[in-house]
Amino acid sequence: MRVRSVNASVAVLMLGAMLAAGCAKHDESAAKAEQAAARSEDAARRAEAAAGRVEAAAQRAEAAAEKAERMFSKGLRK
Numbered sequence: 001m002r003v004r005s006v007n008a009s010v011a012v013l014m015l016g017a018m019l020a021a022g023c024a025k026h027d028e029s030a031a032k033a034e035q036a037a038a039r040s041e042d043a044a045r046r047a048e049a050a051a052g053r054v055e056a057a058a059q060r061a062e063a064a065a066e067k068a069e070r071m072f073s074k075g076l077r078k
Helices: 002-024 026-076
Strands: none
Touching: none
8 A cells, every 4th residue: 555655646746747847838838739729720721622622533533434334335235
């Protein structure tokens, strides 16, 4: 039981140190977090645009495959 209490005390001290260090750098971390959020939103917009382009290309490919299949089936009938 004593080892567990020592481990818990060490964990609490480490957590307190991390929180203290985090609060000291609060301004920098807030600015970095805002920049990261802006970058992630930009990346999400780019990914959405890319997904739209992929969807359009898939539709064009499907239409071309259907056209080729129709042309091929007409050729077999003759």
